[in-house]
Amino acid sequence: MTTLSPTEHSERIVSLDVIRGFSLLGIFIINMISFHSPFLYLDPYSWWKTPEDVALYPWIDVWVQASFYPLFAMMFGYGLGIQQQRAIAKRTSFYLFGIRRLLILLVIGSIHAFLIWSGDILINYAVFGLLLLFFMRLSGKGLLWLGGLLFLLPQLFFSILLVLMTFADPTGVTQFTDIQSLQNSVAAYASGSFSSIMEQRFQDWYAVNSPGNLIFLLLSILPMMMIGAGASKLQLLEKVRDYKKTWIVIGICTLVIGIFIKSMPLFIQSNFAYAYIQDFLGGPFLSVSYAIILSLLMLNEKIMKGSKPLASVGKMSLTNYLMQSVIGTLIFYSYGFGLYGEVTLTTGTLLAIGIYAIQVIISEIWLSKFKYGPVEKLWRVLSYGKSTVVKKGEL
Template identity: 35%
Template sequence: MKWTPVRDNQRIETLDIMRGIAVLGILLVNMKSFSGPDSPIRALSYEYFDQPYNVWTNVLLEFFVQGNFITMFSFLFGFGIVLMAQRAADHDRSFAPVFLRRQFVLLIFGILHVLLFWYGDILITYALAGLLMLLFYRLPRNALLITGLILITAYSLFMTILTYDFWTSGSALTFQSAQNDYHEHEISRSIQIYSEGSFSEIIQERIKEWTDLNRYFLFLIAGLLPMFLFGAYAAKKRTFTNKVLWRIWFLTLVLGPGSKLLPVIFFPSKGEDWRYDTAMSWGYEFGGAMMSIFYICSIVLLYRSGRSKYLFNLFQYTGRMAFTNYLTQSIIATTIFYSYGLGFYGEFGPLAGVIFAASIFCLQVLFSKWWLQRYYYGPLEWVWRTLTYGKKQRLKRIDKGSV
């Protein structure tokens, strides 16, 4: 039997809506790295953008956005893997070869993304970490859930204990003080290269920053794998009653926002003692995972209620083109901030970054709606599917206007 990508009438609308919302959340986080040297700024023991409006923008981003949407994408990634495996079984086709080709194509896109546009790429991580799902996707759904819960709890505790030990050992304050000058130098160097350097210099800097960011690659995978498993569990269960969703909603309301609130409470002690960084470690790892599930339940419950339908439709357009939108965000943002574009790198703080992100996303909503009225897939989705299935996919719609 012929095995092809899902058609319009086979799509799950809530998944597309979640992808669209996740694309916005990831842009809000990434904008700080698009517009300036976020990594060394975050490593400072004090606030680099110390204006009250920028401080509170950072605090709100940390609570509502940071770590919450990369985990949502991971959940959706795991969900999609199980759907793909089930469709392969329904068509009596082998899943692994096509899945491996899909991951390889994703890896190539990720490498090009790093070399040509931005160091903070997540596609390479998904391409490699996704391979682990070949070991898990056949597990019974309850085994997926239990394994995911054990992994996310153990990993979060491990990272939190490491942070606590680092601070209580007395070495943290000495280390941070000694590193402040180094990070300030890195900030100045990064601004000079990205705002004034040549394209080849920028490529070299991107490779260096990608290497630094992925120095602890296995830790990053350990943080994402549980969400893959939760997504796979949800795909196998498929039907969640409103009663069950409300129970999960209330539980994750306590575990998600509750965990993320801790670093907000201890924010005044940032750089002074163990409380802020330890709370941030737990809040980012465990809180981010629980917050994403809280968001997912909220989206599904709102969707089922019939409220905010127009708003959800807008996110659905961007979600159906999530791959294209994710990569074009890098193209647009780096053109605005890098030397080969407008050269605004390092000139704007977090609040301005939020405004830039909102503006770019609004343009993507308009473009996604226009494109999908004329074509079945986003342009990069079409390339990905064509290379994955080894056959040119139909792109142009016969009747315009039907999405």
């Protein structure tokens, strides 16, 4: 009987790996702030004091914040779509495989969230990925339309509602620093015991993933997965050259719209309403523009060859993502160097870029000797079964 097997290297889409690799840089820059500061509980526009930090944060807020998780979610959906198409071609069961693969990711994410860092996104990807399986029988266009509507309509509704609230009750949407939660966070991570860190980690995770926030997480991640899966079924990354002019127009439009929406707190008012619009409405627009721009750049042969290190990071995206959390928490938590709360935004950003550059080098060296990253290997072995994955000469 034909069994589902991992994607061979000759079958990989280079632009997909490049986009994943690029996403990891943006994700790390944002995550680094939470590694070294109580970012979850502070007002960033009043917290940073040095001239360098005050100048830097708006750039991160517009170009990076909330723009890379949606991008990675699209690529997650794209990869799931590829697996489905390969299963259909081989006449194997995609859904049982998909459920097993996502449940394994859920376990990895749970270990990450509760033992390493509370800002984990893998649990959300796994749970929403399981929901995505219910829609994978739709056509590519059907997934694109459904994903687009599921993203746009609710976000426009909530955005308009919040803007109206700014007129009805301006103080109700004011951003503020939660002093008590901030102090608890600093006390636990900077000098607390491992058990106190565990307790704080769960509280931080629940603050983001509580039932009240779940609907907003769902409406920000699942639609992007649907769009990615629909694009995969239509093979849009493989056909960029065929629709180059169309993609240029869409890329420019989404870039302009994304930048405009994400700049609103800077030019109108920095409050909760415009911060929500900035992240949940503007972020995905900018994500789409990033994906299109990178795909168009990959049409240039020199850029394609030069992007190989970025693609290597993308091929090992799960390993690199987890390692970023391990390194970040070891630097800043009390069981490591204990530098939590003692690093400026600028220093943390430069540190993230430096560590990412090292990851690029390590990924290149690793993939010159092995086919997969270590965590990717484990995920594949558990997903496909050892007999279909392990070959002589592999890790």
